[in-house]
Amino acid sequence: MNSPLAAPDLSGERFSGRKACQVLVAARQEFLLHGFSGTSVDAIARSAGVSKATLYAYFPSKEALFTHLIEAECKDKCGNIPSPDLDRGLAPALHVLCRHFIDFFLSPDSAAFFQTISNERYRFPELCHLYFNSGKKNVLDFLAAYLEQARDKGLLSFDDPPIVAEQLLNLAVADLPLRAALGLEARGEAEAERIMEAGIATFLKAYGSPNASSG
Template sequence: MTRPLLDTLPPPATASRKPAQILEAAYTVFLEQGFGAASMDAIAREAGVSKATLYAHFTSKQELFTAMVGSACRVYELLAAMSPPPDDLRAALMEAGGTLLRFILHPDVNKVYRSVMAEAARFPELGRMMYDAGPGQGKAHLATFFAAATERGQLAVPDPELAAEQFGAMILGHMKMRLELGLEIPSEERIERGLRSGVDAFLRAYAAPAVPTP
């Protein structure tokens, strides 16, 4: 199984190729077998490493799954560079929103999400793990961005964390739901249309009051 999305991201800092090799194998095994059925033996075989080497880098299956999800969600780290906000607020939100949409709607990410959802009832910690590594991190970075924009008078956002959640919902609409139900794979045109409309609606909702002319 290939990892077209993950291969486009910068690799995590590491002094050894082994952790990345193990994560690639874990991606394959977890998505094929699910968290519950996957074994460290199977992951070691897929990675072509000994169990001793595997456990030297990851002490448990849960730690390995956490690392795999964190690796898949590294795109959220890009949002940290958004603060303080630039002068062109709309352009910044279009860029950040476009990055998030294309990440969330990518087939690789959808597979990871479905895998977590399928296992969440038996392993509730997996849902928290994925939220903290992905959406939770993205929400925190966006909230920081909106608070800074409000401080500079570019927006009027009383609750930055709520605004971060609303921004995601505005640009995403039903695209993720339709993808998960197998109804539609969003086209680039559909993604752009949702992005433009969502960003413009958000900016109208949280526009800073006009400064009166003397």
């Protein structure tokens, strides 16, 4: 599981310099502490130990900086999705896959960043659209393709991959995203694990093929 202070890789070809990374790390910390609206460019520059001119040399606005952080978050979230071997059993594979998303929402840092974006849904709805299109959509696309592989192996039977992918994700994470968005305490690991296992069992009852192996 991610540590409470874990953060996505904020480096990149465009922002590979030391000062740029300082700005990104400081901005993420300030946004998590004070929210997007409550964070000023001055505060970010002070926290990063750079001038406002240096900050603006990399990011023309606070919105552009926050946008980059959202993209980095989504890239990290989607780039690290496991692809467990289906030949070792469908249920164990789904467990590994779903556990990845449980860990994301149980991580205080990830949940706090998710909440920060959610809090800006009225003032800056485009940021929420960016997070959704760069994050959840890519996750669902990955899940749909993975479940199609399982179907091709005769382990699952379904007609609509996108819908089935969303159903699996919803069954696995349950109300964890809502709790994060509302700033409520996350479920404990043991409880989240039980809900996930029950969700996977329900999913397999609905779509599992007789040829599927429980592992």
